[in-house]
Amino acid sequence: MKVQRFAVALLSAGLVAHAQEPVKAQAADSTKSAASIAGAAANPAPSVKTVSPETGGRLQRTITVVAPGLMAYLEADKIARPAFVLYLDGTPFPDLAVSGPTPGQDEIRFFLDRNAANEKQWTALLRNPKPFRDMPLTIGIDKGASVPIEVLPSEVGKFRLTIYDPGILFAGGISFLVLVGLFVWMANKSDVMRESGPPPRPAGFGLAVPRRAYSLSRVQMAVWFFLVAAAFLFIWGITFALDSIIPSVLALIGISAGTGLAATVVDSSKTASISAQRDQLVAEDEGLAAALTAFAAKPQPLDVDDTGKQQLAVNRRAAIAGEIADIDKQIDAPAHESFLIDILSDANGISFHRFQMAAWTLILAIVFVISVWNNLAMPDFGATLLGLMGISSGTYIGFKFPEVKN
Numbered sequence: 001m002k003v004q005r006f007a008v009a010l011l012s013a014g015l016v017a018h019a020q021e022p023v024k025a026q027a028a029d030s031t032k033s034a035a036s037i038a039g040a041a042a043n044p045a046p047s048v049k050t051v052s053p054e055t056g057g058r059l060q061r062t063i064t065v066v067a068p069g070l071m072a073y074l075e076a077d078k079i080a081r082p083a084f085v086l087y088l089d090g091t092p093f094p095d096l097a098v099s100g101p102t103p104g105q106d107e108i109r110f111f112l113d114r115n116a117a118n119e120k121q122w123t124a125l126l127r128n129p130k131p132f133r134d135m136p137l138t139i140g141i142d143k144g145a146s147v148p149i150e151v152l153p154s155e156v157g158k159f160r161l162t163i164y165d166p167g168i169l170f171a172g173g174i175s176f177l178v179l180v181g182l183f184v185w186m187a188n189k190s191d192v193m194r195e196s197g198p199p200p201r202p203a204g205f206g207l208a209v210p211r212r213a214y215s216l217s218r219v220q221m222a223v224w225f226f227l228v229a230a231a232f233l234f235i236w237g238i239t240f241a242l243d244s245i246i247p248s249v250l251a252l253i254g255i256s257a258g259t260g261l262a263a264t265v266v267d268s269s270k271t272a273s274i275s276a277q278r279d280q281l282v283a284e285d286e287g288l289a290a291a292l293t294a295f296a297a298k299p300q301p302l303d304v305d306d307t308g309k310q311q312l313a314v315n316r317r318a319a320i321a322g323e324i325a326d327i328d329k330q331i332d333a334p335a336h337e338s339f340l341i342d343i344l345s346d347a348n349g350i351s352f353h354r355f356q357m358a359a360w361t362l363i364l365a366i367v368f369v370i371s372v373w374n375n376l377a378m379p380d381f382g383a384t385l386l387g388l389m390g391i392s393s394g395t396y397i398g399f400k401f402p403e404v405k406n
Contacts, residue, residue, distance in 0.1 A: 048154035056160030213342035
């Protein structure tokens with residue numbers, strides 16, 4: 001009986017001890033959690049309080065972010081060389097020039113710059129531009145060693161990011177409109193946008209000399225010049241970037257300029273060749289005129305042989321007059337009808353190769369404008385599109401060689 005009581009007592013003591021173990025473990029965990037909370041409370045993460053200048057900031061400007069207690073926080077966590085990341089509207093902007101903080105000052109200065117590392121982030125903020133946008137701002141501490149960036153709490157909920165200065169953009173827009181207006185005036189008063197060659201002959205006696213037709217290649221050159229110039233001014237007015245003209249856009253300008261130059265060379269070479277033929281016909285006509293004058297000076301009536309020669313000379317002069325008239329049509333520039341008819345027509349009327357070149361120019365121009373507005377960058381046309389433009393331009397030049405004016 002005593003043995004049974006002793007066994008029951010031992011068993012009860014073991015059960016009590018086993019039941020107390022989780023309570024002790026829970027108490028230990030609570031002690032550790034309390035210690036952790038106490039440590040965190042002793043060294044809380046600082047909060048971003050202010051940003052200067054108070055009016056906000058913009059690209060190519062420096063802003064100062066103030067987070068009281070930042071230096072003490074870094075020293076307590078033994079962070080010797082932290083990297084700081086600026087957050088605008090919840091988005092990190094890497095690779096900005098950063099200075100600070102210094103002992104005794106909890107200020108960090110960021111230079112707002114658009115570069116290859118943060119171009120997409122800036123594009124998201126600046127696209128579809130309006131004068132300014134209000135957004136939250138804070139900073140993150142990159143401690144390195146595969147540790148996630150610690151984003152500090154912030155009281156700056158409405159940092160005003162200036163997208164563009166209306167005065168600068170207005171001045172650039174006015175300058176561009178003046179340039180366009182001057183060019184339109186020049187195009188109206190001169191033949192800068194029209195076909196090369198002598199002016200077309202009047203349709204009848206006493207009628208005014210018609211103006212030359214518009215040149216497709218020169219119109220294409222003007223389109224790309226003004227589009228790229230406007231895009232450059234627009235992008236500079238917002239980002240102050242001077243390197244916005246990328247190689248593919250430069251290649252596109254080169255294709256249009258080469259097309260215009262090649263078209264002028266082809267027209268000039270054809271004109272020179274035809275002019276040489278005309279000079280030969282004129283010389284032959286002058287010789288025939290002299291022969292007819294000699295026949296007229298002889299005693300009349302002429303003998304049968306001279307009469308035959310005289311008639312041959314008259315017939316040949318009539319044929320030469322017709323050949324010279326045809327050559328003059330080839331030398332003279334085509335007459336102006338309407339803008340669309342001029343750029344889409346060759347000597348045989350509206351042609352598909354001209355329509356193709358004009359259509360692709362219009363399509364790429366629309367893509368260019370939309371891309372610049374949405375991305376604040378000129379589009380990077382690939383080799384395929386540039387090749388397509390080159391083929392269209394080459395076809396246009398190739399059809400100029402056999403072109404015969406009616």
